[in-house]
Amino acid sequence: MDIKERNRAYNKYVNAKIPKTRPWPTLFNSFWVGGLICLLGQGINDLLLYLFPNISEQSAWAYTLIILIFLAALLTGIGVYDKLGKFAGGGTIVPITGFSNSITSPSVEFKSEGIVYGICVKMFTIAGPVIVFGVLSSALVGLIYYIVYLFI
Amino acid sequence: MKYDTVKFRRQPKIIGSYSIVGPKEGKGNFKDYFDYIMKNDLFGEKTFEKAERKMIETAITGAIQKSKLGMKDINLLVAGDLLNQIISSSYAARAFDFPYLGVYGACSTMAESIAVASILVDAGYFENVVCCTASHFSTAERQYRFPLELGNQRPPVSQWTVTGAGSCVISQKGKGPRITMATFGKVIDWGIVDVNNMGAAMAPACAQTMLSHFENTKTTPDDYDLIVTGDLGKLGSEILIDLMEDNGIKLGLNYNDCGQMYFRRDQNTLCGASGCGCCATVFNSYLMKKLQDGQYKRILFMPTGALLSTTATQQGESIPGVCHAIVVEAYEE
Missing domain, CATH: 3.40.47.40 (Stage V sporulation protein AD)
Structure with missing residues (x-):
């Protein structure tokens, strides 16, 4: 049996044997925790509009995001968010709080290598690709928007 | 030999x-x-x-x-x-x-x-x-x-x-469990790329070393009171048992894995323990104690290693494994 064939057969055997993630409990937990985070965001938004009737709806959204990001960063710093994430998975990764966690956690972790080489360099190790693709795709969309508007 | x-x-x-x-x-x-x-x-x-x-x-x-x-x-x-x-x-x-x-x-x-x-x-x-x-x-x-x-x-x-x-x-001198044999292992890679699944990556290397050890020393699993692998974990040790069975050697109740034994089930470690410290601490505490007590007369200790690095993994390489075996026997005058 040649090597490629052996490796293919072995990988097939391992994949059949591997313990699988149980989908229903995982999905359920991520769904309700994620939903709760969104509900919290909506609550903060409504509260802001109620407390400060003069601010526009758009700036209320911005403040809501800032508050959520702050809360997630704080929870990461005191070591709660990773436990929440272990329990809820995608439910805590998908909302903006997950993004905040992905930037804060390497900052906390690499503090020991100093401010410049530790915190600043490593801060974007996980979130970096998200930022790159976010900026690139928004630029692309802007370009398409511009070209389309030239003709109508 | x-x-x-x-x-x-x-x-x-x-x-x-x-x-x-x-x-x-x-x-x-x-x-x-x-x-x-x-x-x-x-x-x-x-x-x-x-x-x-x-x-x-x-x-x-x-x-x-x-x-x-x-x-x-x-x-x-x-x-x-x-x-x-x-x-x-x-x-x-x-x-x-x-x-x-x-x-x-x-x-x-x-x-x-x-x-x-x-x-x-x-x-x-x-x-x-x-x-x-x-x-x-x-x-x-x-x-x-x-x-x-x-x-x-x-x-x-x-x-x-x-x-x-x-x-x-x-x-050279003194009293204590004796090291009687050592088998050095080859680096074996059967194409596992999942870095989380190190047990599956290391099991073939372990099987290879175990087979050549038994062949070279003309021993069988029954000659040892305990055959203990390092950190194959739950999945890895199941794979090892299967691989050995494919080669006509049955690993029975005297086989176990440090990684699998290490933590209690409620400690949430999924497939078990791993790392250099896993088999090192078990060997230097539990196994030494049992050898000194005379509960075990002869053990085959086989830690396994996954020789991966993040750079190699990111470049698409699969995970090579290695396993070395030593035989430790209780002290005799």
Whole structure:
């Protein structure tokens, strides 16, 4: 049996044997925790509009995001968010709080290598690709928007 | 005796052993056997890397003390760990006044260092050699995987790197369990690319070493009171049993895996424990105790190592595995 064939057969055997993630409990937990985070965001938004009737709806959204990001960063710093994430998975990764966690956690972790080489360099190790693709795709969309508007 | 198995004529003795573990490990199944359980993972240091270094220093000093030798009686230190450039061992070696050999075999380092030390002692070049191996959950996690505070889920095949260090003194003279044979393993890669699934990556290497050990020494699994692998974990040891069965060797009740035994089920470590410290702490506490008590007469100790690096993995390489075996027998006059 040649090597490629052996490796293919072995990988097939391992994949059949591997313990699988149980989908229903995982999905359920991520769904309700994620939903709760969104509900919290909506609550903060409504509260802001109620407390400060003069601010526009758009700036209320911005403040809501800032508050959520702050809360997630704080929870990461005191070591709660990773436990929440272990329990809820995608439910805590998908909302903006997950993004905040992905930037804060390497900052906390690499503090020991100093401010410049530790915190600043490593801060974007996980979130970096998200930022790159976010900026690139928004630029692309802007370009398409511009070209389309030239003709109508 | 031929090829990759060495049979020791003078049978070097393990005259002292010491194990130190973290708090989570201290609640596991071997909690009554460890010499020292740390109160927290930092061990009074500023960073986890420094803590790992201090664990190694403590383990080496402890083993020498338990062997009733003085620091000046030690001729050589053979040590290794998981971090890049094996910094924990090398930096810890600064604290000692004897020569140092750094070895790396990933999680198989304990057997590798003992085998190398036994050869040096058996040949008569050195009288007393210290071996030490360590790993730390937090340092390994950030080198190989993600930051600790990242809220992600671990896949069901993943294993938990043990925070712990184990050390032993190997000597020509004195009383203690004897090292009678060592089999060095080839690097085997059967094309597993999933970095979480190290058990499956290492199992073929383990099977290979085990087969050549049995063939070279003309022994069978029944000749050993215990055959214990390092950190294959739950999945890996099941695969090993299957692979051995394919080769006509049945591993029975005298086979077990340190990684699988290490933690209790409610400790949430999924497929079990891993890391250099896993088999090192079990070997230098539980197994040594059982050999001294005479409960085990002859054990086959086979730690396995996954020789991966993040760079190689990101370049699409599969995971090579290696496994070294040593046979340790109870002391006889």
